Amino acid sequence: MKTFGSRTAVDGISFNVQPGEVLGFLGPNGAGKTTTMRMLAGFVAPTAGRAEICGFSIDEHPVAAKQKLGYLPEGAPTYGEMTPGDFLRFIGEVRGLTGIDFRRRLTDVVERLQLRDVLQQPIETLSKGFRRRVGLAQAILHDPPVLILDEPTDGLDPNQKHEVRELIQTMAPGKVIVISTHILEEVDAVCTRAIIITNGRIVADEKPAALIRRSRYHNAVTLRLELTADLAAVADDLRDLGEVRQVDVDEHASTVTAFPRDGAHILPVISSLVAERRWPVEQLHLEAGRLDEVFRSITTANSAAGTT
Amino acid sequence: MAVIRSIARRELRSYFATPLAYVFIVIFLALAGLFTFYLGGFYERGQADLAPFFNFHPWLYLFLVPAIAMRLWAEERKSGSIELLMTLPVTLWQAVLGKFLAAWLFIVVALALTFPIWITVNYLGEPDNGVIVAAYIGSLLMAGGFLAIGSCISAANRNQVVAFILTVVLCFLFMLAGFPLVLDFFSGWLPGPLLDAVASLSFLTHYAAISKGVLDLRDVLYFLLVIGVWLFATTIVLDLKKAD
Numbered sequence: 001m002k003t004f005g006s007r008t009a010v011d012g013i014s015f016n017v018q019p020g021e022v023l024g025f026l027g028p029n030g031a032g033k034t035t036t037m038r039m040l041a042g043f044v045a046p047t048a049g050r051a052e053i054c055g056f057s058i059d060e061h062p063v064a065a066k067q068k069l070g071y072l073p074e075g076a077p078t079y080g081e082m083t084p085g086d087f088l089r090f091i092g093e094v095r096g097l098t099g100i101d102f103r104r105r106l107t108d109v110v111e112r113l114q115l116r117d118v119l120q121q122p123i124e125t126l127s128k129g130f131r132r133r134v135g136l137a138q139a140i141l142h143d144p145p146v147l148i149l150d151e152p153t154d155g156l157d158p159n160q161k162h163e164v165r166e167l168i169q170t171m172a173p174g175k176v177i178v179i180s181t182h183i184l185e186e187v188d189a190v191c192t193r194a195i196i197i198t199n200g201r202i203v204a205d206e207k208p209a210a211l212i213r214r215s216r217y218h219n220a221v222t223l224r225l226e227l228t229a230d231l232a233a234v235a236d237d238l239r240d241l242g243e244v245r246q247v248d249v250d251e252h253a254s255t256v257t258a259f260p261r262d263g264a265h266i267l268p269v270i271s272s273l274v275a276e277r278r279w280p281v282e283q284l285h286l287e288a289g290r291l292d293e294v295f296r297s298i299t300t301a302n303s304a305a306g307t308t
Numbered sequence: 309m310a311v312i313r314s315i316a317r318r319e320l321r322s323y324f325a326t327p328l329a330y331v332f333i334v335i336f337l338a339l340a341g342l343f344t345f346y347l348g349g350f351y352e353r354g355q356a357d358l359a360p361f362f363n364f365h366p367w368l369y370l371f372l373v374p375a376i377a378m379r380l381w382a383e384e385r386k387s388g389s390i391e392l393l394m395t396l397p398v399t400l401w402q403a404v405l406g407k408f409l410a411a412w413l414f415i416v417v418a419l420a421l422t423f424p425i426w427i428t429v430n431y432l433g434e435p436d437n438g439v440i441v442a443a444y445i446g447s448l449l450m451a452g453g454f455l456a457i458g459s460c461i462s463a464a465n466r467n468q469v470v471a472f473i474l475t476v477v478l479c480f481l482f483m484l485a486g487f488p489l490v491l492d493f494f495s496g497w498l499p500g501p502l503l504d505a506v507a508s509l510s511f512l513t514h515y516a517a518i519s520k521g522v523l524d525l526r527d528v529l530y531f532l533l534v535i536g537v538w539l540f541a542t543t544i545v546l547d548l549k550k551a552d
Contacts, residue, residue: 041395044551066397073395077388079318081325086318094396095315122325138392 010035011200014049017176017193019145022168024191024208025180027301029201031202033180034074037150041071041225042109057285067095070144074151076135081123084115087123088141095142107135112167128155136164153186160182165190184291188212198299208291214298215289220271222257222287234279240268257287285306311398315406316413317392323414328379332372336418339368343423355490356433361425362519366512368485369454374475376411377458378468381546387464390550392433400543406460408539419444438523446518449531450511453481456538463545466552480509482534 010032017023027033038044040051042058051058056065092102115132153161168190187194187208196204235247238258245261260266267286323329340468344350348360384390429435458475465471484490514527
């Protein structure tokens with residue numbers, strides 16, 4: 001738990017991450033993600049409770065715990081006047097990496113993060129994407145068993161985001177990785193487990209697939225029809241099916257979505273109906289679920305409850 | 309020790325990565341020369357010693373040392389790099405000491421560059437070089453005291469300008485603690501022994517003794533104690549305020 005004055009930022013968050021797991025920490029801005037990360041990394045002390053990294057309490061054995069930890073703070077702060085080469089050398093020295101070990105690790109991270117071309121330029125002159133990558137290089141330089149990354153892809157372009165996600169995935173086996181993000185596709189792409197927090201409390205802790213299954217779109221079927229089609233008639237026919245609970249019509253996109261009753265599989269019935277009625281269907285697909293919709297419903301429901 | 313050295317080296321390098329170091333050294337040397345020759349009357353006195361040079365050091369430091377000290381922690385907090393530093397496997401003491409030593413070493417460099425005046429006085433006459441060495445040591449110790457005060461104030465402030473002004477004021481009070489200017493403020497209500505205690509905190513009194521060539525252990529200890537106490541205060545302030 002952490003309080004700032006009378007405001008409780010993080011309240012009763014408790015979790016345990018196993019090696020090999022990539023935990024995504026989700027929540028709206030101000031939910032307490034960064035505060036939780038900072039407590040794990042030993043930058044702020046919890047008002048109550050404790051954090052352990054590889055069995056070392058961050059309060060009682062901070063140096064031992066921090067040795068095991070690679071941490072990317074929010075915004076990836078570095079020393080702007082230094083070059084990435086000097087900066088990483090400094091980090092290596094402080095982490096006790098010397099000689100051949102250091103050079104081997106440096107070559108590895110420089111290659112993984114493609115920093116070769118900018119090693120001799122002051123960090124403050126680099127683009128945002130490079131600065132973020134220098135921050136990541138710093139976090140993984142000592143090949144730590146535990147990685148905590150606060151918004152690792154914030155401010156990166158789509159290609160760079162993809163590269164960082166691949167990097168996280170290649171490092172994942174055998175490591176504990178915790179990333180915070182408010183980009184939902186990231187959870188789907190890299191995480192094996194997702195925790196959603198809002199107002200400093202955990203409101204969901206599941207596999208991303210399970211989270212998606214919570215969506216009301218899970219197993220729903222969407223038909224996209226030709227622009228000339230009579231959407232209302234199609235919707236009416238779908239409503240008459242016993243397995244269909246509800247039908248939404250989107251005139252703008254020219255789509256009709258049918259939601260199943262009790263998670264039933266309605267695709268076979270609907271596709272046979274499509275064939276039977278000869279509807280002008282351009283596209284028909286089964287929805288897996290929409291993470292953003294789950295996220296919104298979970299976080300808004302709980303923050304509404306929190307204010308009453 | 310290796311960690312302290314790494315932190316100090318990084319810090320010292322950062323001074324030279326910006327114009328700060330060069331501006332500081334040029335101004336320090338120019339003012340030191342100006343004071344010595346014009347205000348101190350180096351030639352007119354007709355004595356082969358460096359008293360006119362060392363007498364003005366407290367006043368030089370009063371403004372120049374806070375300029376170095378103000379960025380020690382305020383800048384780390386402003387840029388957020390403090391979060392990086394504090395989540396590396398270093399203790400608060402290592403970080404505080406490393407950064408302090410870097411700033412102190414920088415002043416050693418600036419002070420060492422005043423060597424021409426020492427050569428000059430040896431060329432012109434036959435000064436007591438023992439006194440001069442003692443005065444250099446005293447000057448450095450006093451600079452260390454100012455720096456330690458500045459380190460603590462810098463840790464408490466995110467804003468460098470505020471840190472600078474507060475440090476100048478605090479250094480001024482410590483410098484003149486033994487003089488009526490400061491003592492009169494306390495003399496009305498503080499009992500005698502406490503008033504003596506305040507007076508004995510004066511930087512100038514302790515410095516004056518050393519710069520005359522009397523390297524008394526008590527004066528040296530006094531400055532080392534001042535440095536220790538203020539650096540300790542820095543660690544406490546940082547622990548409380550680092551994440552604010």
